Amino acid sequence: MQAQGTVFKYGDNVDTDVIIPARYLNSSDPAELAEHCMEDIDREFVKKVHPGDIIVANKNFGCGSSREHAPIAIKASGVSCVIAETFARIFYRNSINIGLPIIECPEAAKEIESGDDVKVDFNTGKICDLTKGTEYQGQAFPEFMQKIITAGGLVNYINEAE
Amino acid sequence: MGMTMTQKILAHAAGLDEVTAGQLIEAKLDLVLGNDITTPVAIDVMKNFKKQEVFDRDKVALVMDHFIPNKDIKSAEHCKIVRDFAGRYQITNYFDVGQMGIEHALLPEKGLVVAGDVVIGADSHTCTYGALGAFSTGVGSTDMAAGMATGKAWFKVPPAIRFNLVGKPSKWVSGKDVILHIIGMIGVDGALYKSMEFTGPGVAELSMDDRLTISNMAIEAGGKNGIFPVDDKTLDYMKEHSTKPFTVYEADPDAVYDEEYTVDLSELQPTVSFPHLPENAKEIGTFGDIVIDQVVIGSCTNGRIEDLRTAAEILKGRQVKKGLRCIVIPATQNVYLQALKEGLIETFIESGAVVSTPTCGPCLGGYMGILAHGERCVSTTNRNFVGRMGAVDSEIYLASPAVAAASAITGKVSGPSELGL
Numbered sequence: 244m245q246a247q248g249t250v251f252k253y254g255d256n257v258d259t260d261v262i263i264p265a266r267y268l269n270s271s272d273p274a275e276l277a278e279h280c281m282e283d284i285d286r287e288f289v290k291k292v293h294p295g296d297i298i299v300a301n302k303n304f305g306c307g308s309s310r311e312h313a314p315i316a317i318k319a320s321g322v323s324c325v326i327a328e329t330f331a332r333i334f335y336r337n338s339i340n341i342g343l344p345i346i347e348c349p350e351a352a353k354e355i356e357s358g359d360d361v362k363v364d365f366n367t368g369k370i371c372d373l374t375k376g377t378e379y380q381g382q383a384f385p386e387f388m389q390k391i392i393t394a395g396g397l398v399n400y401i402n403e404a405e
Numbered sequence: 406m407g408m409t410m411t412q413k414i415l416a417h418a419a420g421l422d423e424v425t426a427g428q429l430i431e432a433k434l435d436l437v438l439g440n441d442i443t444t445p446v447a448i449d450v451m452k453n454f455k456k457q458e459v460f461d462r463d464k465v466a467l468v469m470d471h472f473i474p475n476k477d478i479k480s481a482e483h484c485k486i487v488r489d490f491a492g493r494y495q496i497t498n499y500f501d502v503g504q505m506g507i508e509h510a511l512l513p514e515k516g517l518v519v520a521g522d523v524v525i526g527a528d529s530h531t532c533t534y535g536a537l538g539a540f541s542t543g544v545g546s547t548d549m550a551a552g553m554a555t556g557k558a559w560f561k562v563p564p565a566i567r568f569n570l571v572g573k574p575s576k577w578v579s580g581k582d583v584i585l586h587i588i589g590m591i592g593v594d595g596a597l598y599k600s601m602e603f604t605g606p607g608v609a610e611l612s613m614d615d616r617l618t619i620s621n622m623a624i625e626a627g628g629k630n631g632i633f634p635v636d637d638k639t640l641d642y643m644k645e646h647s648t649k650p651f652t653v654y655e656a657d658p659d660a661v662y663d664e665e666y667t668v669d670l671s672e673l674q675p676t677v678s679f680p681h682l683p684e685n686a687k688e689i690g691t692f693g694d695i696v697i698d699q700v701v702i703g704s705c706t707n708g709r710i711e712d713l714r715t716a717a718e719i720l721k722g723r724q725v726k727k728g729l730r731c732i733v734i735p736a737t738q739n740v741y742l743q744a745l746k747e748g749l750i751e752t753f754i755e756s757g758a759v760v761s762t763p764t765c766g767p768c769l770g771g772y773m774g775i776l777a778h779g780e781r782c783v784s785t786t787n788r789n790f791v792g793r794m795g796a797v798d799s800e801i802y803l804a805s806p807a808v809a810a811a812s813a814i815t816g817k818v819s820g821p822s823e824l825g826l
Binding site: 256258260261264265266268269270271283284302303306307308309310311312314315329331332333336337340341385387396397398401402405 | 429443446453456476477480544546547594597629769797
């Protein structure tokens with residue numbers, strides 16, 4: 244599995260309130276949530292994002308609320324992968340459970356810039372910044388999580404186990 | 406190798422003699438929680454399971470608290486979905502308008518969580534129940550759905566940070582000041598993926614309400630859970646509120662901690678976290694005048710009876726600053742009733758504050774106290790992220806009920822000392 248797209252770059256502690264503000268949580272429709280994705284941190288995001296694009300951020304991405312609406316909004320906006328130095332733990336779980344590819348890589352998070360063309364290979368954890376010509380090794384998932392991802396999320400994993 | 410308190414609870418729930426940090430386990434759940442925002446998503450997810458069943462109708466708690474009484478048609482539809490689901494599966498612990506309270510204040514009060522329990526909740530502040538000596542942590546809606554269907558959840562056993570609490574806090578220093586101080590010390594990702602284990606002689610100086618506030622905000626340091634040892638106060642609390650059997654776990658003397666900190670409670674001062682992160686903690690008296698527009702006293706962090714007593718003690722015989730809105734939100738129906746009996750509600754209304762039915766409301770910018778552009782609020786809630794309570798350029802100053810009440814009177818971020826208290 245691979246992803247390739249243009250990077251939207253953010254800093255530390257991007258919280259779930261800016262990913263999807265609570266004023267829109269009276270809906271759980273992915274398309275409707277996607278219309279407001281990143282609204283309070285980047286008003287241009289929804290206008291500019293294309294299918295396949297990649298979010299890169301620094302530490303503690305997705306901190307705050309447990310709202311699954313946050314990774315759902317990101318996924319529904321067309322983003323193919325989120326790369327960060329670290330993820331907040333509930334966001335990390337939620338992303339795996341709903342099948343939004345995420346990858347931890349401090350070096351890539353530090354060096355990749357907005358607008359770069361980036362390619363990610365999920366099988367190897369390799370991240371290539373095609374604009375800069377640089378390559379990084381992201382952290383691979385533990386085997387158990389890979390099984391959930393391969394199954395297509397937690398629901399399928401549990402169904403298959405039965 | 407010795408285990409931490411959290412590790413011991415998880416080992417037992419996984420049917421193992423021993424676990425170590427980093428190990429992936431599957432644990433049995435004693436309770437699965439959801440609210441009116443996260444449960445509709447979980448119900449949708451459940452439709453995809455082969456087995457359309459709830460593992461135990463007594464071990465699921467559904468609390469309508471974020472947008473209720475419903476703020477608009479969409480949130481009313483969400484609650485209706487949950488209400489229908491609760492009826493169809495005959496969920497014992499379904500709490501709607503009239504019985505509800507803010508989930509993390511309600512569940513301990515109803516005796517639904519006791520020491521030794523393993524609890525997941527589709528709400529990040531589920532870590533609150535660590536105050537009772539339980540393992541509890543926030544998850545998303547898919548985990549909630551899987552938990553409701555199977556009664557199990559997977560966990561990565563967390564490493565731990567130990568906070569050795571010593572000394573006795575002074576009159577106006579509460580659990581909120583303790584946790585804001587700690588988050589200020591270690592940062593909003595200082596405990597990422599880890600358990601925060603509070604121990605030491607200082608624990609005995611903290612009330613159960615203080616401990617619930619401290620555990621509640623473990624997530625604001627990135628923590629997986631925040632847990633207290635079980636002592637006489639915990640036992641008394643459980644005796645008063647619950648008939649559920651409980652198990653007391655203690656950390657092994659040779660348990661391993663990634664880091665250890667000592668916090669002298671007697672040295673702490675009333676503390677305020679400045680916008681836009683809970684780690685921006687400053688002590689009262691170390692900053693200049695910050696004029697405010699609103700005060701919120703309530704939430705799963707600070708809407709319990711002790712919180713309201715403290716706020717009323719300060720507001721009694723005084724007036725909320727003209728032009729400032731002071732909103733008091735008892736966290737549960739019981740807290741509301743108790744406050745009414747003690748005359749606290751009368752004090753709030755006489756001082757010029759308003760009192761609302763229990764709701765998460767303004768804490769997450771839902772309704773009941775949304776901020777306009779550029780406005781500032783002192784709030785006893787738990788997050789001061791950008792736009793959390795309203796306009797994207799509004800500001801939230803997190804503080805204790807004592808600081809919030811004092812600020813409501815002076816119209817600026819203030820401690821009780823500024824009122825001569």
